[in-house]
Amino acid sequence: MVIKSISESKWRWLVFTVLFGLIPILLRLLVSTLITGDERIPALAPADFIAFGIVLQVSIFNEMRYHDLNDVLWKQLMNGFSTLLILIYGTLYVLVLLTEIIHSINLTAILCISTTLSAVSFLLCLVVYDRMTIASTLGE
Amino acid sequence: MNALIIAFGIIVALAGICLAGWSYIDTRKKYYYEFMKRKSANEKFPLS
Numbered sequence: 001m002v003i004k005s006i007s008e009s010k011w012r013w014l015v016f017t018v019l020f021g022l023i024p025i026l027l028r029l030l031v032s033t034l035i036t037g038d039e040r041i042p043a044l045a046p047a048d049f050i051a052f053g054i055v056l057q058v059s060i061f062n063e064m065r066y067h068d069l070n071d072v073l074w075k076q077l078m079n080g081f082s083t084l085l086i087l088i089y090g091t092l093y094v095l096v097l098l099t100e101i102i103h104s105i106n107l108t109a110i111l112c113i114s115t116t117l118s119a120v121s122f123l124l125c126l127v128v129y130d131r132m133t134i135a136s137t138l139g140e
Numbered sequence: 141m142n143a144l145i146i147a148f149g150i151i152v153a154l155a156g157i158c159l160a161g162w163s164y165i166d167t168r169k170k171y172y173y174e175f176m177k178r179k180s181a182n183e184k185f186p187l188s
Contacts, residue, residue: 071170074163077159084152085152085156088148088152095145104141104142105141105142106142106145109146110145112149113146113149113150113153116149117149117152117156120160121156123157124156124163127160127163127167134167135171
C-alpha cells in the first residue's frame with residue numbers, strides 16, 4: 001500500500017501543507033473551467049504558484065526549527081537556499097505587480113519561472129522530510 | 141529584462157535540483173551506514 005509506505009509526518013505534510021498550498025491553483029483551475037463565455041479567467045496565474053512556493057519554503061523552516069539534527073552543514077544549506085527562494089518569490093511577485101503598469105515585462109516568462117521554482121521547492125521539501133523521517137526513526 | 145529573469149530562474153532551479161539530489165544521496169549514505177553500524181535485528185532501514 002502506498003499510504004502505509006509514507007510515514008506519518010510526510011502524510012501530514014502532504015495533506016496540511018501541500019494540499020492547502022494548492023488550493024488557490026486548484027480553485028482557479030475549477031473556476032476557469034466552469035466559466036464559459038467571451039470573458040474568461042486565465043487557468044494559471046504566477047501569483048498562485050508564488051504563494052504555493054512560499055508556503056512550501058516556510059514549512060521547511062518550521063520543520064527545521066522543531067527537529068534537532070546534528071548535521072550543521074546540511075541544515076545551513078537548506079536554510080540558506082530556502083531564504084534565497086523566498087527572496088526570489090518576493091521579487092517575482094513584485095514583477096507580477098509591475099506588469100500592470102509596465103507592459104514590457106513578460107507575464108508568461110514569470111509564470112514559467114514561478115511554476116518551475118515551485119516544483120523545485122516541492123522537491124526540496126520532499127528531500128527535507130525524507131531526512132527528517134529517517135533521522136527521527138533512527139533516533140538522532 | 142525578460143531574458144535575465146528566465147536565465148536567473150533556470151540557474152536557481154538547476155541549483156535547487158542539484159541540492160535536492162545531493163541531499164537525497166547524502167541522507168541515504170549517512171543514515172544507511174549509521175544503520176549498518178547498529179545492525180539490530182528489529183530495526184529496518186526506513187526507505188520512505
